[in-house]
Amino acid sequence: MDSINRRHFLKISGISGGGLLLSAMIPFGCVTEEKELIDWEPNFFIRIQSDNQITFSCSQSEMGQGTSTGLAMIMADELGAKLEDLKFVFAPGSEEKFQHLQDTGGSNGLRMMYQPLREAAATTREILIEAAAQKWGLPKSNLYAEDGMVKEKGSDRLIPFGELLEVAQNLSAPSEIPLKDKSDFKYIGQSVRSQKSKQIALGRLPYSIDVKLPGMVYAAIQRCPVWKGSLISFDDSEARKIPGVIDVIAMEGTELQAMDYKGGVRPGVAVIAENTWAAFEGKKALNIEWNLGPNAQKSESDLKKELEESKTNNSIVSFDFKEGQASFSKGKKILEASYESPFQVNACMEPLNAVADHNGYKVEIWSGTQAPSLTRERISELTKLPPAAITVHNPPSGGGFGRRFFVDFVEEAVILSRQLKRPVKVTWSREDTIATNKYHPYRVEYWSAALDSENQPLGLSYHGVVSRPGGYRPYPYGLPMIFHNRLDYKEGNLLPRASWRSVFAHPWGLGMECFIDELAFEAGQDPLQFRLDLLDKSEVFLQKRLPYVGDDLYPQKLKRTLEMVGEKAGWGKSKEDNVYQGVSAFAYNTSYCSQIADVSVVEGKVKVHKVTAVIDCGLAINPSQVKSQVEGSIIWGLSATLKDAIQVSNGAVLQKNFHDYDLLRIRECPEIEVFIVDSDDPPSGTGEPAVPGIAPAVLNAVFAATGKRIRKIPIANEDLLG
Amino acid sequence: MAILSINGKRYELDLPDNMPLLWVLRDYLKLTGTKYGCGIGQCGACTIHLEGEPMRSCTLPISALEGKKITTIEHYADKKVLHPVQKAWIEEDVAQCGYCQSGQIMGAIALLDKKGRPNDEDIYNAMSGHLCRCGTYLRIKKAIKTAAQNG
Numbered sequence: 001m002d003s004i005n006r007r008h009f010l011k012i013s014g015i016s017g018g019g020l021l022l023s024a025m026i027p028f029g030c031v032t033e034e035k036e037l038i039d040w041e042p043n044f045f046i047r048i049q050s051d052n053q054i055t056f057s058c059s060q061s062e063m064g065q066g067t068s069t070g071l072a073m074i075m076a077d078e079l080g081a082k083l084e085d086l087k088f089v090f091a092p093g094s095e096e097k098f099q100h101l102q103d104t105g106g107s108n109g110l111r112m113m114y115q116p117l118r119e120a121a122a123t124t125r126e127i128l129i130e131a132a133a134q135k136w137g138l139p140k141s142n143l144y145a146e147d148g149m150v151k152e153k154g155s156d157r158l159i160p161f162g163e164l165l166e167v168a169q170n171l172s173a174p175s176e177i178p179l180k181d182k183s184d185f186k187y188i189g190q191s192v193r194s195q196k197s198k199q200i201a202l203g204r205l206p207y208s209i210d211v212k213l214p215g216m217v218y219a220a221i222q223r224c225p226v227w228k229g230s231l232i233s234f235d236d237s238e239a240r241k242i243p244g245v246i247d248v249i250a251m252e253g254t255e256l257q258a259m260d261y262k263g264g265v266r267p268g269v270a271v272i273a274e275n276t277w278a279a280f281e282g283k284k285a286l287n288i289e290w291n292l293g294p295n296a297q298k299s300e301s302d303l304k305k306e307l308e309e310s311k312t313n314n315s316i317v318s319f320d321f322k323e324g325q326a327s328f329s330k331g332k333k334i335l336e337a338s339y340e341s342p343f344q345v346n347a348c349m350e351p352l353n354a355v356a357d358h359n360g361y362k363v364e365i366w367s368g369t370q371a372p373s374l375t376r377e378r379i380s381e382l383t384k385l386p387p388a389a390i391t392v393h394n395p396p397s398g399g400g401f402g403r404r405f406f407v408d409f410v411e412e413a414v415i416l417s418r419q420l421k422r423p424v425k426v427t428w429s430r431e432d433t434i435a436t437n438k439y440h441p442y443r444v445e446y447w448s449a450a451l452d453s454e455n456q457p458l459g460l461s462y463h464g465v466v467s468r469p470g471g472y473r474p475y476p477y478g479l480p481m482i483f484h485n486r487l488d489y490k491e492g493n494l495l496p497r498a499s500w501r502s503v504f505a506h507p508w509g510l511g512m513e514c515f516i517d518e519l520a521f522e523a524g525q526d527p528l529q530f531r532l533d534l535l536d537k538s539e540v541f542l543q544k545r546l547p548y549v550g551d552d553l554y555p556q557k558l559k560r561t562l563e564m565v566g567e568k569a570g571w572g573k574s575k576e577d578n579v580y581q582g583v584s585a586f587a588y589n590t591s592y593c594s595q596i597a598d599v600s601v602v603e604g605k606v607k608v609h610k611v612t613a614v615i616d617c618g619l620a621i622n623p624s625q626v627k628s629q630v631e632g633s634i635i636w637g638l639s640a641t642l643k644d645a646i647q648v649s650n651g652a653v654l655q656k657n658f659h660d661y662d663l664l665r666i667r668e669c670p671e672i673e674v675f676i677v678d679s680d681d682p683p684s685g686t687g688e689p690a691v692p693g694i695a696p697a698v699l700n701a702v703f704a705a706t707g708k709r710i711r712k713i714p715i716a717n718e719d720l721l722g
Numbered sequence: 723m724a725i726l727s728i729n730g731k732r733y734e735l736d737l738p739d740n741m742p743l744l745w746v747l748r749d750y751l752k753l754t755g756t757k758y759g760c761g762i763g764q765c766g767a768c769t770i771h772l773e774g775e776p777m778r779s780c781t782l783p784i785s786a787l788e789g790k791k792i793t794t795i796e797h798y799a800d801k802k803v804l805h806p807v808q809k810a811w812i813e814e815d816v817a818q819c820g821y822c823q824s825g826q827i828m829g830a831i832a833l834l835d836k837k838g839r840p841n842d843e844d845i846y847n848a849m850s851g852h853l854c855r856c857g858t859y860l861r862i863k864k865a866i867k868t869a870a871q872n873g
């Protein structure tokens with residue numbers, strides 16, 4: 001008998017079939033072969049079978065951001081198929097097919113795939129139309145594709161795609177591939193409900209945490225609580241007494257690689273068990289001796305010191321925009337401010353997990369990762385097996401927000417499966433995901449401004465995270481600016497880094513949008529009008545870095561969102577008692593978002609009543625999902641503004657679970673109204689652009705309400721009292 | 723040996739008494755619609771109904787459940803017609819990643835069973851124990867009201 005049920009025998013009555021325990025869940029993305037069918041795969045996104053099954057193979061990861069729905073809509077529209085008829089699979093990681101474009105981050109999925117996907121679908125459609133034209137002996141121009149069929153204009157004649165394959169599969173692509181006109185779209189631009197919505201409502205969307213393979217064991221890992229520490233020894237005698245615990249083994253870490261998405265598995269002790277709970281309980285019963293290493297005495301205050309020192313010695317200018325340096329020699333007065341934001345953790349609702357089956361010459365993986373292609377590459381490096389021997393199934397995940405771009409949690413499952421020679425599921429407990437994870441870095445950003453004798457700003461100077469020579473700096477304003485060399489911690493990271501929804505745009509946005517507000521106040525101007533004027537003084541800012549930053553920054557687009565949000569939120573109009581407004585404007589990649597927060601401060605307590613946001617994300621493929629992403633971004637940012645921080649003491653994270661890293665809850669959620677700028681530009685991202693702007697909008701409103709500038713998040717009650 | 727009644731079926735389980743129901747559902751009974759989020763009753767992802775009351779299955783040892791009626795999201799998934807709450811969830815396009823939503827839906831169904839027309843305060847009281855990292859709260863509130871109207 002398999003060891004999964006060696007100790008505990010389970011009897012089930014009322015259900016037929018005793019093989020329940022050993023039956024595997026059918027992995028999402030697994031397509032069974034049906035030999036007698038013609039099965040045509042004209043490209044890597046589409047597969048059409050002679051029984052008229054049309055399968056859309058989604059290259060991008062789905063983690064709740066809705067990209068898979070948007071892509072399916074694009075596919076259905078351009079191909080001429082019914083959205084509800086598309087069978088949906090997620091493509092396993094494959095650099096050969098999709099390059100690193102498959103790895104989903106930076107709110108880039110829809111933007112990067114819009115054009116290639118349309119072309120792939122349109123090519124397929126044109127081949128099918130050509131096939132029908134040949135079959136019927138009619139000119140192509142008389143035919144069109146709709147609802148998975150080729151139809152003749154002005155007649156009842158039609159033929160399903162599936163019946164055209166015999167001809168179609170031997171045709172080459174026509175040289176002219178017309179793309180559809182916007183007016184011919186049936187889905188794009190509509191708030192379509194996805195197939196996923198129904199699966200979720202039924203509790204049936206399959207995540208990797210739900211996977212169960214025959215012979216699979218469950219693992220939980222106690223990772224070293226301090227980054228860069230190591231394992232000395234452990235006593236597992238109590239852990240082994242826990243019913244269901246099979247084995248306890250030391251877990252070696254992996255080196256953090258130059259590209260920090262890879263490696264950085266913390267050393268630890270793995271408990272192998274017959275179920276997740278036994279693994280978790282076993283972990284709690286371990287007695288471990290660690291060497292806590294070089295970070296053992298450190299906390300954020302050490303980082304702050306390091307940053308301050310580097311700032312003082314940082315005279316290298318990486319970019320002098322519009323003669324920022326000259327503006328400082330003309331200045332009569334200097335205004336300075338610094339903005340501090342803590343470590344944060346993604347806390348995806350689905351804890352990190354991965355299932356790996358390493359059978360010696362082949363590795364099969366199930367994991368909701370944002371980077372299936374990168375994962376495959378890394379696992380190939382780690383196991384020294386060729387990429388072709390690695391399959392990364394990529395089911396939807398319960399939230400990614402950047403964290404699932406990193407491969408370490410998959411590395412763990414592969415290492416254990418290699419050692420145990422059987423399928424292993426590693427599940428992180430919530431405590432693991434809060435206390436021994438990878439983190440959004442602690443940052444301090446330093447801004448200063450040269451003012452003339454009338455307190456009007458002449459130029460800005462900045463030391464912070466967005467300053468790499470030649471790097472991406474989304475700066476929209478017409479004010480001269482000195483970017484100094486990027487500030488880094490001298491002694492490396494106290495905690496390993498993870499991407500966290502909007503990544504470094506968050507500290508950058510916090511500083512910039514608060515400081516601009518401070519400048520407006522000094523200059524005696526309305527903060528919204530002040531920004532509009534600065535945007536008018538600006539030109540297109542060159543920032544294009546293909547393919548990851550899709551376009552240059554157009555200040556006029558940002559201006560439009562700002563004007564619109566002013567109207568929609570009633571900026572400058574009288575408000576209820578105690579309610580004050582704060583504004584922010586932010587350009588993120590090729591999207592633009594302005595926000596106004598309505599806030600009251602009573603006895604030092606900040607209450608956000610309402611947030612109004614306007615986003616320009618190019619063509620909104622699915623407006624309901626665009627709004628959903630903006631709402632989610634605002635709620636995400638409010639958790640960080642009002643509640644959460646990861647704090648470090650003696651190198652270890654103090655927070656443990658949701659009781660002390662408590663996300664915004666429904667009762668605390670303000671009213672949010674989102675407006676989308678009508679645009680025919682190609683679609684751009686929506687998952688992150690609204691995150692950086694919410695903290696400054698709230699802080700600026702707090703200033704309007706109290707006259708106090710808060711320059712540190714989360715907002716502390718004490719700072720507003722007295 | 724614990725004998726449990728889940729979604730109208732009887733299960734005889736030879737598992738440790740203190741094992742939380744959540745892990746029995748997920749790792750042994752293939753009822754994976756119920757999710758693990760925190761294990762300490764803080765997030766609501768594991769919500770089931772015990773005798774019609776919403777409970778966190780991560781903190782319910784199976785020894786305490788004998789003879790009690792347990793209902794999971796699968797009970798509502800296997801029916802021919804969707805529950806008004808499920809319908810409203812689709813109509814209002816609530817879910818993002820979806821991971822918290824089985825728990826949210828179970829919380830909402832239990833609320834509407836007690837209060838046909840909940841106001842905001844009723845919704846906050848019933849749903850504040852449910853975290854959603856994707857930030858779907860406004861749509862949850864709206865969907866509960868829609869379900870109340872249609873249900």
Ligand code: FES
Pocket residue numbers: 757758759760761762763764765766767768769778779780781
């Ligand atoms: S898993 Fe039970 S409340 Fe979070």
Ligand code: FES
Pocket residue numbers: 064349398399817818819820821822823853854855856857858
């Ligand atoms: S929908 Fe993702 S956590 Fe709620």
